[in-house]
Amino acid sequence: MSALNITELACAYDRSARKSSATADHLVLSGVNLAIEDGEIVCLLGRSGCGKSTLLKAIAGLIQPVSGTIELHGREVSSAARVMPPEQRGIGMIFQDYALFPHLTVFDNISFGLKGAFGQNKQTSEQVRQRVQDMLQLVNLYGLDQRYPHELSGGQQQRVAIARALANEPSILLLDEPFSNIDSQVRQHLVREIRDILKQQKVAGLFVTHSREEGFAFADTIAVMGQGRIMQQGTAFDIYHSPDNRFIADFMGAGNVLPATIEDEFHVSTPLGVVASTQPLSVEKAGTSLELFIRPQMVALSAVDKSEGSLTQASTDTFPQATITRQQFMGKSIRSEIHLDCCQGSYQLVAEHANPVAGNANVQLNIIPHDLVLFDADGLNARQKEEPHHDAQT
Amino acid sequence: MNHNLPTYWRAGSWLLALLLFSPVIALVLEALAPAGELFDHLWDTVLTTYIVNSVLLILGVGGLGAVLAIPAAWVMANARIPARDQLQWLLVLPLAMPSYVIAYIYTDLLEFAGPVQRFLRALTGWTSAADYSFPEIRSLGGAIIVLALVLYPYLYLLARTAFLEQSKSQTLASRLLGCSPLHSFFRVTLPMARPAIITGLALMGMEALGDFATVSYFSVPTLTTAVYDTWLGYGSLNAAAKISAMMLLVVMLLISMEKYSRRKQQLYQKNTGQEQRELIELSGWSKWLAIGWCWMLVILGFLLPSLVLVEYLIAYFDESWSSALFEYGINSLVVSGSAAAIACFIALFLGVYQRLQRTSFSRIPARLASTGYALPGNVLAIGVLIPLTLSDNLLNELLIHWHQSPIGLIFSGSAITLVFAYVVRFSAVAVGSVESSLGRVSPSLDMASRTLGCSPQEMVKRVHLPLIRKGMLAGLLLVFIEGMKELPATLLLRPFNFETLATRVFQYVSDEQLEYAAPAALVLVLVGLVPLIMLNRSLERQEQQ
Structure with missing residues (x-):
């Protein structure tokens, strides 16, 4: 059973829009579909203002949807008719500012949800103590239970927040940009550690961020959000290498764009020449003008020996020659900006490669054959899909 | 450098x-x-009563002030009610009202010959004071009410700021951990505002302790009135200094309380400022309760007394507008x-x-x-x-x-x-x-x-x-x-024979003739409004940032 199931959710911020018939302009979210399985961690990736926070608020029960439903473990918790209050949902949430209670010790923070006169799950103080100790052990903060939040570092505070949320045994954990206030040196480590904790506790998680790297490291699958809806959901690898549209392609990382037309099932022609694909292309689009999207690491460079004008044996195709205008050492790779003048105009390309090419040299460009990404005039992926693309651009 | x-x-x-x-x-x-003879004598006889009265006054003003101010502060920080922008500053205005002016006006309204009791008698057919019991306003309780009405804005301002600066995510966190809105208020919102509230209470306590005019008008003996009696009545600087030193001790206690909580407040309030505030939509009876509560404070603490003063001004203009007024004004x-x-x-x-x-x-x-x-x-x-x-x-x-x-x-x-x-x-x-x-x-x-x-x-x-x-x-x-x-x-x-506007107004209050000092009293109120307008401006600027 899904831990979370969102169907055709639409939300508006404006009060008047929520009351009267809402027009599409007022909607912050529209037609959002999202499912998270038990124990799965999904990353909601999007720029600020794309509706991520609104979606989280809707799941937490702070916003009433205009239409659509939200289900937690098969139980409907939000619809246009009814919104279950946050305290009855059994959701855990981790905040960007940690949201620890400054007037309470670490112990009292973690036991906050376990204590008090709130019905059925009243526990003995011994049980509470034990649970808190277990949680401290889990997040590696054993022995700090009498500290106050302001006596802890940012990373420690975030761990307390995790412990506090998990102590309540939530059915799903919402994480709202949880690492953005953490030092970049500790961030990667903390991301891995918290992912391990969630996996160990078998808690489903919805992780919201604008950082690709965090999303890649933390989540099982990624849902890219833009313009108030979920544009594509899948593994990070799939989204990176076969994005559904130009927006996603750009958002997942830089790329080169060249005009292209499909020649046959495995070849497209570009101003650079013919580029080969490892996967079959949709031949029915042949003849229409498309855009070829090439990641920088798929552009191979080789130096041209000027005196002889001959090619090294690596590139036997008829790609034209180009000039490197700038090279930048990035650590793992070298980034080169390339200027290319050829038959139909001039092009600026970016390539990433492991080995340096002699500066300012004339180079031979070579597109490594791969699963090519082509976009049509609407910016949609021109690949033939198994299922029809129903949430087309409006 | x-x-x-x-x-x-x-x-x-x-x-x-x-x-x-x-x-x-x-x-x-x-x-x-x-100690001189006088102080020993006072110590043996009435000083204990004075101390008790002063302490009760501080506690009473603080307690009533908290009941008045905290709900209003929460509503103004969190809820959307009509005329919210106006109420925000209207609620501060009672600070401009001299307490003795309010004391006088409410005494006038509530005493045996006043309109409220006359109306009650007309309604019920009672004829004399023996027929019914009506709380006496000239009492410690009356002084507490009057002072709380003019001093609550201290607490209101501090508590409102504290509520505004609280991060929304903390409230949300408590809700997700199982708190109902009301439980969340008592377990998270209120404790996090506690330092600000204690600071406000300390300020109110200091003002209440130092109040002379109200308690003197209501004939409630406190440490303050004792200082006056010993110096102006008995001419004993020694006894007056000793009683003053006692007050100084209370002040130091209140200040250390204030200092301590201010330090804590810095730890409690570190809003990242990234979130925008969303106001709660109140509905039904809670909406009307919120509106009624805030307006009650504004009306009782400022609007009603101001109206009465204006009425005095119009009705007694010829008698009260004199050259002496200008002399006091110039002084x-x-x-x-x-x-x-x-x-x-x-x-x-x-x-x-x-x-x-x-x-x-x-x-x-x-x-x-x-x-x-x-x-x-x-x-x-x-x-x-x-x-x-x-x-x-x-x-x-x-x-x-x-x-x-x-x-x-x-x-x-x-x-x-x-x-x-x-x-x-x-x-x-x-x-x-x-x-x-x-x-x-x-x-x-x-x-x-x-x-x-x-x-x-x-x-x-x-x-x-x-x-x-x-x-x-x-x-x-x-x-x-x-x-x-x-x-x-x-x-x-x-x-x-040297009078200022304030001493003149108080003199008239003591003589039960405030009607004749209405212009001076209004000048005091208007002058008192200036810093509040300045304060309000700077608060608005803060909120916009």
């Missing part, structure tokens, strides 16, 4: 500071002197104006000293000069009297010694006393104002001007003064206004 100020500046700073601190020293010394202006100018000069002197002389002691003069603000007016008056009387006596003895004729009490018997007292009491306002505007001047400007060839004095004149002019003006205005409103110290220290 340390700039070497000339010796006169450094020595002058300490001298000024000590001069402003001398009343406190004098008071403590006098209080430590062996007030001159005394407060000179005090404001002197206080500002001192503030600049000490502020610059503190900024340019970065030693571990250089902060002390400004702090010493600010102590007066914490003293209740009458305590300060007694403190001021001691050194001034001493210098008068000394001067006259010297003159006699030199075979000159004595010149009398030139310090303690003239309006100079009042100016000195106001400077001691309100310098803190100017010092604070100058300090905060100097604080906003970047230290790199100092380095820039010095490297460009300015001497320290030149730098103060060419760089600092132009930059802090606004802050100094604000300080000047605030000290002036405080001086205009000052009553308890003025009553004790004014020369014979």
Whole structure:
């Protein structure tokens, strides 16, 4: 059973829009579909203002949807008719500012949800103590239970927040940009550690961020959000290498764009020449003008020996020659900006490669054959899909 | 960076500071002197009652103030109600209302011959006081209600800011951990605002402790009235100083409470400021309760009394509009104006000293000069009297010694006393104002001007003064206004037949003739509104950021 199931959710911020018939302009979210399985961690990736926070608020029960439903473990918790209050949902949430209670010790923070006169799950103080100790052990903060939040570092505070949320045994954990206030040196480590904790506790998680790297490291699958809806959901690898549209392609990382037309099932022609694909292309689009999207690491460079004008044996195709205008050492790779003048105009390309090419040299460009990404005039992926693309651009 | 100020500046700073601190020293010394007969007698008889009354007054004003202010503060911080923008500042206005004016007006309305009881009698057919019981407003309870009505804005302002600065995510976290909205308020929202609330309560407590006019009008004997009786009635400076010292102890207790919670508050409030506030939509009875509560405070604390004053003004205009009014007005202006100018000069002197002389002691003069603000007016008056009387006596003895004729009490018997007292009491306002505007001047400007060839004095004149002019003006205005409103110290220290607007209004209140002092009272109210408007502006600016 899904831990979370969102169907055709639409939300508006404006009060008047929520009351009267809402027009599409007022909607912050529209037609959002999202499912998270038990124990799965999904990353909601999007720029600020794309509706991520609104979606989280809707799941937490702070916003009433205009239409659509939200289900937690098969139980409907939000619809246009009814919104279950946050305290009855059994959701855990981790905040960007940690949201620890400054007037309470670490112990009292973690036991906050376990204590008090709130019905059925009243526990003995011994049980509470034990649970808190277990949680401290889990997040590696054993022995700090009498500290106050302001006596802890940012990373420690975030761990307390995790412990506090998990102590309540939530059915799903919402994480709202949880690492953005953490030092970049500790961030990667903390991301891995918290992912391990969630996996160990078998808690489903919805992780919201604008950082690709965090999303890649933390989540099982990624849902890219833009313009108030979920544009594509899948593994990070799939989204990176076969994005559904130009927006996603750009958002997942830089790329080169060249005009292209499909020649046959495995070849497209570009101003650079013919580029080969490892996967079959949709031949029915042949003849229409498309855009070829090439990641920088798929552009191979080789130096041209000027005196002889001959090619090294690596590139036997008829790609034209180009000039490197700038090279930048990035650590793992070298980034080169390339200027290319050829038959139909001039092009600026970016390539990433492991080995340096002699500066300012004339180079031979070579597109490594791969699963090519082509976009049509609407910016949609021109690949033939198994299922029809129903949430087309409006 | 340390700039070497000339010796006169450094020595002058300490001298000024000590001069402003001398009343406190004098008071403590006098209080430590062996007790006279009068004090022993008071101690054996009525002093316990006075202490109990003062304590009950502080607790009562604090308790009632909390009940009035905290719900209003929460509503204004979190809920969307009609006229919210207007209510936000209307709720602060009662601070401008002199408590004795409110006391008088409510007594007028609620006493046996007043309209409320007349209406009740007409309604029920009761004829005399024996037929029914109606709470007596001239009582400790009445004083608590009146003071809470004019003092609650202190708590309202602080609590509202605290609620506003709380991160929404903390409330949400508590909801997701199983709290209902009400539980969330008591387990998270309120405890997190606790430091601000305690600070507000401490401020209210200090004002309530120092109140003379209301308790005196209601004939409730407290430590404050005791100071008056012992000095003005019995002429015993020793007993007055001893009782003042007792009040000083209470003040110190309240201040340490305030300081402690302010420190905690910094830990509690560190809003990231990234989220925008979403106001809660109230509905049904809760909406009307919220609206009613806020308007009740505004009406009872400000609108109704103001209307009554305006009515007095119209009805008794011919009798009350006299040339004497202008004389008192000019007295007030001159005394407060000179005090404001002197206080500002001192503030600049000490502020610059503190900024340019970065030693571990250089902060002390400004702090010493600010102590007066914490003293209740009458305590300060007694403190001021001691050194001034001493210098008068000394001067006259010297003159006699030199075979000159004595010149009398030139310090303690003239309006100079009042100016000195106001400077001691309100310098803190100017010092604070100058300090905060100097604080906003970047230290790199100092380095820039010095490297460009300015001497320290030149730098103060060419760089600092132009930059802090606004802050100094604000300080000047605030000290002036405080001086205009000052009553308890003025009553004790004014020369014979010297009246200010405040003492005049209080005189008329005591004589049950406020109707004839309506213009003066309205002037006091209007003058009191000025700092509130300034405060409100700066709060709005803060919120916009």
